[in-house]
Amino acid sequence: MNGKRLVYLDNAATSQKPNKVIDAIHDYYTQYNANIHRGVYKISERATEEYINSKQKLADMVGASSIEEIIYVRNTTEAINLVALTWGEMNVKKGDHILISQMEHHSNIIPWQMLAKRNDAVLDYIELDDNKAGLSEDSFKEQLDKDPKIVSIAHVSNVLGSINDVKKITKLAHDRGAFVLVDGAQSAPHMKVDVADLDCDFFALSAHKMLGPTGIGALYAKREVLDKMPPLFGGGDMIKSVSMQTYTPNDLPWKFEAGTSNIEGGIAFGAAIDYLDGVGLDSIRKHEKKLTEYAIKSLSEIDGVRVFGYGPKETDKRGGVVSFSIRGVHPHDVATIFDSDGVAIRAGHHCAMPLVTGVLGQGSLSRISFYLYNDIDDIDKAVRAIEKVKKIFKC
Numbered sequence: 572m573n574g575k576r577l578v579y580l581d582n583a584a585t586s587q588k589p590n591k592v593i594d595a596i597h598d599y600y601t602q603y604n605a606n607i608h609r610g611v612y613k614i615s616e617r618a619t620e621e622y623i624n625s626k627q628k629l630a631d632m633v634g635a636s637s638i639e640e641i642i643y644v645r646n647t648t649e650a651i652n653l654v655a656l657t658w659g660e661m662n663v664k665k666g667d668h669i670l671i672s673q674m675e676h677h678s679n680i681i682p683w684q685m686l687a688k689r690n691d692a693v694l695d696y697i698e699l700d701d702n703k704a705g706l707s708e709d710s711f712k713e714q715l716d717k718d719p720k721i722v723s724i725a726h727v728s729n730v731l732g733s734i735n736d737v738k739k740i741t742k743l744a745h746d747r748g749a750f751v752l753v754d755g756a757q758s759a760p761h762m763k764v765d766v767a768d769l770d771c772d773f774f775a776l777s778a779h780k781m782l783g784p785t786g787i788g789a790l791y792a793k794r795e796v797l798d799k800m801p802p803l804f805g806g807g808d809m810i811k812s813v814s815m816q817t818y819t820p821n822d823l824p825w826k827f828e829a830g831t832s833n834i835e836g837g838i839a840f841g842a843a844i845d846y847l848d849g850v851g852l853d854s855i856r857k858h859e860k861k862l863t864e865y866a867i868k869s870l871s872e873i874d875g876v877r878v879f880g881y882g883p884k885e886t887d888k889r890g891g892v893v894s895f896s897i898r899g900v901h902p903h904d905v906a907t908i909f910d911s912d913g914v915a916i917r918a919g920h921h922c923a924m925p926l927v928t929g930v931l932g933q934g935s936l937s938r939i940s941f942y943l944y945n946d947i948d949d950i951d952k953a954v955r956a957i958e959k960v961k962k963i964f965k966c
């Protein structure tokens with residue numbers, strides 16, 4: 572980038588793709604391009620098999636009991652909207668409460684705002700703790716007393732990096748009769764997730780943040796919950812039979828996948844899961860923890876750079892996301908100067924305006940975020956870019 576080695580530190584936005592994933596897309600189009608479920612000929616059977624295999628790989632990876640619990644959607648955003656539009660319409664009525672937190676991505680805010688508006692429900696927020704590092708337990712308990720119908724929480728914040736104890740949150744929410752959705756966009760790519768152990772009702776993720784292609788993601792939901800939910804879209808593939816006036820929905824998971832699927836995306840997602848399995852999610856987590864520790868230490872030692880106040884200090888409680896600000900310099904200028912050194916970072920409100928502008932009181936923040944292919948040298952390059960920013964702005 573700009574004649575320099577690309578230092579890609581915007582992994583919370585999307586990840587780079589291994590050749591295996593790109594090859595999987597190429598192979599599908601060049602060797603067995605056909606629609607799935609419909610053909611009785613070889614290449615259609617192969618496409619169907621590869622697509623279903625991908626779901627099985629994901630089910631195994633996240634601890635779902637079978638592929639019936641894995642719905643392929645476009646991304647995390649669509650997964651959450653699907654829940655709000657189906658389960659939400661059935662279960663959230665006038666005056667009911669919906670509980671989210673102040674650290675949510677817009678994807679886990681707007682669908683609930685829309686549902687609350689449609690059904691005259693109330694949207695409540697769990698506040699951050701005093702250090703702006705995680706969620707306040709007192710605030711959570713206070714909000715639970717309102718008996719929300721659903722608690723929808725990020726597993727890992729894309730701004731603060733905070734890892735929320737979603738297992739404990741789920742237990743407490745279930746004790747009050749609430750359902751739980753975990754937004755796993757920033758956890759599933761970076762750490763071992765076990766939905767059975769978490770016991771959450773819904774879990775949403777995006778393939779593009781975990782080495783897979785864009786346009787494919789998944790909603791995990793407990794089978795008994797999905798059984799009671801109506802389909803969101805009607806059309807081909809989601810039916811068992813159709814008459815002039817009515818239809819019988821298909822079995823799970825196909826009931827929720829109307830029309831021709833993102834076949835190439837599903838298959839390539841399977842290749843991404845194979846890759847992640849090969850490296851091991853525990854190793855990835857360990858590697859990112861080391862990088863995060865090094866980054867927090869390096870950045871916090873630079874005069875005028877603020878890291879603390881934007882997430883936990885302890886890397887046990889933090890994913891590979893480090894937001895920072897440089898006194899007197901706008902984050903967009905920071906990101907532009909980084910770019911001139913070949914270092915790709917994100918600057919802005921990170922699709923979390925209630926958190927960044929509201930709670931943290933910042934117009935925007937700069938953010939570096941890691942993945943398995945980053946190394947210490949990448950962080951050193953970021954540090955040098957910060958020094959360049961300070962030199963240019965004389966601060």
Ligand code: PLP
Pocket residue numbers: 583584646647648649676678679725727728729754756757777
């Ligand atoms: N939730 C969190 C915590 C995220 O970080 C993101 C994306 O950055 C999303 C949801 C939305 O993901 P997508 O744009 O893939 O739907």
